[in-house]
Amino acid sequence: MNRLTGVPLSLARVIEALSSLPGIGSKSAMRLALNLLSRPAADAKALAEALAQLHEQVGFCQRCGCFSEQGACQMCADTKRNHALICVVEQPVDVLMMERGQGYRGSYHVLHGRLSPVDGVGAEQLNLNGLDQRVRAGGVSELILATSATVDGEATAHYLANRYQSHGVRISRIARGVPEGGELEYLDEHTLHRALDQRVFWDQSA
Numbered sequence: 001m002n003r004l005t006g007v008p009l010s011l012a013r014v015i016e017a018l019s020s021l022p023g024i025g026s027k028s029a030m031r032l033a034l035n036l037l038s039r040p041a042a043d044a045k046a047l048a049e050a051l052a053q054l055h056e057q058v059g060f061c062q063r064c065g066c067f068s069e070q071g072a073c074q075m076c077a078d079t080k081r082n083h084a085l086i087c088v089v090e091q092p093v094d095v096l097m098m099e100r101g102q103g104y105r106g107s108y109h110v111l112h113g114r115l116s117p118v119d120g121v122g123a124e125q126l127n128l129n130g131l132d133q134r135v136r137a138g139g140v141s142e143l144i145l146a147t148s149a150t151v152d153g154e155a156t157a158h159y160l161a162n163r164y165q166s167h168g169v170r171i172s173r174i175a176r177g178v179p180e181g182g183e184l185e186y187l188d189e190h191t192l193h194r195a196l197d198q199r200v201f202w203d204q205s206a
């Protein structure tokens with residue numbers, strides 16, 4: 001990195017690290033670094049400690065694949081939620097988006113991807129064994145397919161509908177409130193919850 005004259009090495013390292021983050025240019029990175037420097041040292045230390053623990057502490061729930069600190073995630077551990085309802089999403093971030101509006105009280109299953117023949121992603125690369133087990137164990141009344149409204153997301157929804165249709169589980173697909181080509185991550189929570197409320201049952205939509 002070409003260091004600006006007068007910028008001490010330790011400050012330059014922080015600027016460089018920050019500017020590697022998405023959406024943060026070198027000017028913003030410098031502003032953030034200077035802001036941290038202007039605050040009490042404890043603030044910077046607290047941030048550093050939080051960052052240091054990020055990878056150590058955050059993993060995935062063994063049951064549903066959401067983010068989890070240890071063992072079952074908050075959603076799986078919550079006995080007040082409706083565990084007969086499973087919303088199937090592509091990524092853990094989609095769960096965070098769904099939870100933002102706090103309108104959905106069912107459980108989740110995270111695929112950690114979507115079918116993508118171009119990228120060589122097949123069903124065996126997705127987190128489907130866990131979903132198979134949950135469905136086979138019984139007690140699941142509905143799978144809500146909330147994969148993205150992209151070509152691959154739609155193909156994944158079709159695949160899942162075929163895979164689980166014969167298991168006596170209702171299959172639904174979130175409504176087209178999701179814009180064509182839309183990733184859930186970029187939707188506001190109202191659009192997302194409308195899409196969820198207006199979901200279409202698979203037998204009717206086919």
Ligand SMILES: [Zn+2]
Nearest residue numbers: 061064073076
């Ligand atoms: Zn979980």
